[in-house]
Amino acid sequence: MNTNFSFIIESVDWRSIFLFSDNTEWETQVNQLMAFYYCSSPSNDIAFERFNSTISPFFNEFDTQEKIEFLLKNIELSYKLCNKENLKNNHQALRKHFEKFLPKEFDFTVYPQFNAQTLQETPPDISQLNKLD
Known part of the structure; x- marks a missing residue:
């Protein structure tokens, strides 16, 4: 699974x-x-393809903390998946989905690469910049 570039399992499979x-x-x-298959992608392009055939169509199958943590752990171990800009949106969507099933106090910082990649960037509040104390 992690060395054959042409090995793609389609969502129908x-x-x-x-x-x-x-x-x-x-x-x-x-x-x-599924987690192992996605996270063992040998290249960025294959990871993107495998996300679209394996993870994205089956978001709802990742519906327990055990399943979510297994995927997070493997994404984190696959450093290349956490540092690719074109996977950022996919991982942000995953995080949003995971937050529906995880306890509010779930600590994403345990997965620092994934956490950093998926934090929503909030623009600064510029309304406060012009006020003098």
């Missing part, structure tokens, strides 16, 4: 794999396989 599911353990295993 992932759907077929999920159809075999008969319990939550199977779903967890498939989620882990």
